[in-house]
Amino acid sequence: MLLWELYQHRRIADANRRVAGIDAAARVTRKRTRGELEDLQDRLDQLILVNHAMWNLLAEHAEVTTDDLLAEVERLDLEDGVADGVRTALPDNCECGAKVHPRAERCVFCGADAPARSLFDVL
Numbered sequence: 001m002l003l004w005e006l007y008q009h010r011r012i013a014d015a016n017r018r019v020a021g022i023d024a025a026a027r028v029t030r031k032r033t034r035g036e037l038e039d040l041q042d043r044l045d046q047l048i049l050v051n052h053a054m055w056n057l058l059a060e061h062a063e064v065t066t067d068d069l070l071a072e073v074e075r076l077d078l079e080d081g082v083a084d085g086v087r088t089a090l091p092d093n094c095e096c097g098a099k100v101h102p103r104a105e106r107c108v109f110c111g112a113d114a115p116a117r118s119l120f121d122v123l
Helices: 002-062 067-082
Strands: none
Touching: none
């Protein structure tokens, strides 16, 4: 019976060490993820600021109204056929007739350069 207890204690100690290692790795991952999330939030805040500034300049100098902006947002949102608040780039047709993914540089079927796209489709 004593050997069995020693064996069990060793297995429990091994399991505790593995759990401690997993817990330490999880703490590192949480810290890294928190940092990445903060970086993304900073980038989003900067994008909002730049978009706000561009909108103010456009509205002031080009006499574009908020209604014009909202109509264009709706038009872009519906390009993919779904009103979901997200602009989804659609595949383009290659010279060979195949569909080319918006982020692809070449057609996977014929190797031709991907059709020219808007800067916003490749971001």
